[in-house]
Amino acid sequence: MRVVAGAELPPLAIELTPTVVISTAIATRDFTPVHHDPAIARAQGSADIFLNILTTMGLVERYVSDWAGPSARFRGLKVKLGVPAYAGDTLTFSGTVASVTESETLIEVIGRVSLGPHVTAQATLTPVALG
Amino acid sequence: MTDERDHLMAVAGKAIAAGEGPRIAAPLPVNAATISHWTEAMGERNPLYAGPDAVAPPAMIQVWSMEGLNRDPDRRVRLPVDDVFEALDEAGFTGVVATNCEHTYHRYLDLGEELTSGTRLTDIAGPKRTALGDGYFVTWNVTWYAGDEPVAEMMFRLLKFRPKTSATAADESRNVGAEAAREPYPLRPAVNRDTAFFWDGVREGELRIQKCGDCGILRHPPGPVCPTCRSTRRTHAVASGSGTVYSYVVHHNPPVPGLRTPFVVAVVEVPEGVRLVGNIVRCATEDVYVGMPVRVTYQQMDDELTLPMWIPVEA
Numbered sequence: 001m002r003v004v005a006g007a008e009l010p011p012l013a014i015e016l017t018p019t020v021v022i023s024t025a026i027a028t029r030d031f032t033p034v035h036h037d038p039a040i041a042r043a044q045g046s047a048d049i050f051l052n053i054l055t056t057m058g059l060v061e062r063y064v065s066d067w068a069g070p071s072a073r074f075r076g077l078k079v080k081l082g083v084p085a086y087a088g089d090t091l092t093f094s095g096t097v098a099s100v101t102e103s104e105t106l107i108e109v110i111g112r113v114s115l116g117p118h119v120t121a122q123a124t125l126t127p128v129a130l131g
Numbered sequence: 132m133t134d135e136r137d138h139l140m141a142v143a144g145k146a147i148a149a150g151e152g153p154r155i156a157a158p159l160p161v162n163a164a165t166i167s168h169w170t171e172a173m174g175e176r177n178p179l180y181a182g183p184d185a186v187a188p189p190a191m192i193q194v195w196s197m198e199g200l201n202r203d204p205d206r207r208v209r210l211p212v213d214d215v216f217e218a219l220d221e222a223g224f225t226g227v228v229a230t231n232c233e234h235t236y237h238r239y240l241d242l243g244e245e246l247t248s249g250t251r252l253t254d255i256a257g258p259k260r261t262a263l264g265d266g267y268f269v270t271w272n273v274t275w276y277a278g279d280e281p282v283a284e285m286m287f288r289l290l291k292f293r294p295k296t297s298a299t300a301a302d303e304s305r306n307v308g309a310e311a312a313r314e315p316y317p318l319r320p321a322v323n324r325d326t327a328f329f330w331d332g333v334r335e336g337e338l339r340i341q342k343c344g345d346c347g348i349l350r351h352p353p354g355p356v357c358p359t360c361r362s363t364r365r366t367h368a369v370a371s372g373s374g375t376v377y378s379y380v381v382h383h384n385p386p387v388p389g390l391r392t393p394f395v396v397a398v399v400e401v402p403e404g405v406r407l408v409g410n411i412v413r414c415a416t417e418d419v420y421v422g423m424p425v426r427v428t429y430q431q432m433d434d435e436l437t438l439p440m441w442i443p444v445e446a
Contacts, residue, residue, distance in 0.1 A: 003361045005403060008371075014174070027172035029165075029197035053229055054193055055173070061190035062175040070179045078233040082336075096371050107425075110372065116336035116429060 001130045005051060009067045009095035010039045014059065016113075018087045018116070021049050028054035038087075051085040056111070056119050063093040064107050069131060075104060076124040083115040091118060135259065139267065141328055142218040144254040153208055153278065154247040157195040161244045162186050169194065179239075181405075186239040192275055192283045196248045212252045212271050216291070224266055224291040231288040239280055246282070253286075262431065266292030289433040316432035317388040321365045326354045328367050333437050338370040338427050340405055351405035359375050372427040374441065376398040377406055381416045389432075399441050413442045 014020065019036075025035035030052045033040040041049045052060075057079060065072070085091050095109040105128045111119040159165060165186055170180050173188075180188050187195075198207075219225075240246075250273050257267030270288040274281050296414035322330050325341075332339030340349045344364025356363055379397035386392060395411040397419070411419055412430070425441040432438055 020172075023172040027169045028174045028191075028194050029199050030202045053232055054190075054197075057190045057193075057232060057234065058169065058173045058175070058188070061188060062173045062177075065175065065177045065188075070177050073239065075235055076233070077190060078231075080231055081132075081229050094371075096373070098373070107374065108371075112336055114335075116334075 003097055003100055003128045003130060004098050005099050007094075007097040007105070009064070009097075009109075010125040011092060011094050012063050012066065013090050013092045016051065016085055016087055016089050016091055018049065020076075021023060021051055021055075021087045022059065024053070024055035025052045028052060028058065030054055045086065046086070048086040048088060050087065051091075051118075053079075053081065056081065056085070059091070060093070060109055060111065060119060060121045060123065063095065064125070067130075068105075068107075068125055068128045072105070072128045073126045074123060075126065077124075078122045080120045082119060083113060085111075085113045085118040089113040089115075098122070100127075134296070139215075139218055139257075140255065141220065141256070143215050143252065143269075143389055146252040147157065148256075149211045149251075151249040151274070152164050152210045152212075154249045155196065155208055157246040157248065158197075159195070161195060161240045161242055161246070163242055165194065166191070172400060183242075189239060189283070190234065191234040192234060192240075193273075193285060194273070195246050196273075204327060209265060210250045212250060212269070215252060215255065219267060219291040223293045226263060226292040226294040227289055227290045228263065228292070228366070229287070230268070230341050230360060233286040235284045236282075237280075237284075240277070240282060244277050246275050246277055246302040247367070248273050259290075261290060261292060264292040264294050266290045276378075295369070311333065315434075317435050318390075319436065320438075325355055332369070333429060336429055338372050338407075338439060339367040340370050340401075340403055342366050342368045349403055349405050351407055368403065370401050370403045370427075373426050373444070374401040374407070374427070376400075376421055376425060376441075377424040378421060379411065379419055381419075397425075397441060399425060407439075410438075410440045411442070412440045418443070 022036045035049055037053045038049050089112050091113055093111045095107055098108045100105040105125045107123045110117055111120040132186055166180055169191055172223055179186055252271045254270040255267055258265045268288055268290055275283045275284045329339050340351055341353040342349050343362055344366050345362035348359045359377040377398040377400040380394055381393050381395055383393045393416050395416050397411050398406050402408045424444040426444050428437050428442045429437050430440050
């Protein structure tokens with residue numbers, strides 16, 4: 001199926017349990033204590049442990065890749081960071097096909113938590129053909 | 132203040148001129164164990180990243196050069212950006228918050244590839260007044276290489292700020308990058324039973340458009356009765372947040388409390404089919420044009436008020 005500009009990606013909600021925050025931080029080899037130690041995170045003025053940036057990049061990729069399937073290839077991923085995504089919150093992704101050309105597909109993604117947008121992203125893919 | 136800026140700019144200028152720092156070897160080759168740990172944690176099920184012919188998920192690129200848990204400070208190689216961070220810390224800009232991360236992938240990586248990475252400082256801008264405090268935006272680039280072939284790049288920008296003394300700084304992190312002071316903003320929107328859903332949405336980071344509860348037609352500005360079917364039942368839809376400039380004016384005079392002239396007031400058409408009035412920010416007034424693609428942003432004007440505004444969509 002051809003992908004057209006304006007099409008929406010199915011939304012995805014991810015419960016940010018402490019397990020998610022910590023396992024993704026460690027899987028990205030980021031051992032900074034604010035991503036796994038609540039006492040240190042709070043002492044630095046945060047509400048709780050929060051997602052690290054490498055995970056935000058990874059979750060945006062996963063959200064777009066769930067939709068685009070294994071034939072598409074990422075050329076780039078641009079992310080603007082907003083409010084922190086704390087453990088206990090829910091990160092909800094929505095996405096739109098912003099433009100389609102013969103050589104690439106541009107997807108715009110927003111990931112929101114209860115405080116507001118956590119991430120605003122643009123993913124550039126090779127042409128996408130949906131099953 | 133000027134001396135301080137001159138000093139910081141001199142340090143940064145030297146670091147920028149130094150170009151790319153030493154290439155540092157990634158501690159592990161691209162490998163299946165690290166990939167499967169990552170895909171499991173992310174919930175990524177793309178079959179490309181599993182099996183004997185797996186490639187690495189492209190968003191993992193920075194993972195390969197993470198130093199890991201047993202960092203030995205004596206062995207850490209000094210990078211050109213380190214001088215700039217030290218100078219900013221010494222000047223009291225000790226707070227840090229990341230604002231942008233942009234990856235470019237030249238190709239996907241196969242199992243067994245050994246990478247190196249080189250870092251160069253590209254920009255420093257400031258001092259800027261932000262909700263977190265005065266600060267400098269620092270931008271650097273990392274290039275990853277397989278042998279001498281560049282395989283991926285990253286632009287990373289963060290704000291180094293002088294923390295405010297109040298304990299509320301963490302709560303203000305929602306306003307990262309906004310160059311607004313926190314004095315009460317003098318212009319307040321009219322919030323009533325017809326419009327409350329819109330302003331509630333703005334606080335949640337949603338652009339809500341009133342929708343007829345019977346015929347489903349969207350309308351803006353909000354009102355009590357559907358102009359199409361006269362129903363008084365109403366609900367709302369959430370707009371994607373993208374739009375194009377339908378029309379605009381540049382306001383020079385008279386002065387308006389709370390705003391610095393000149394500023395742009397635009398009618399923005401959204402793909403959902405309605406038009407909204409709002410300011411266009413983070414764009415020179417002369418760069419605005421009819422048909423310009425924009426996207427909504429939420430500016431916290433003071434402790435209570437958040438306003439939707441529009442910023443250019445980056446090319």
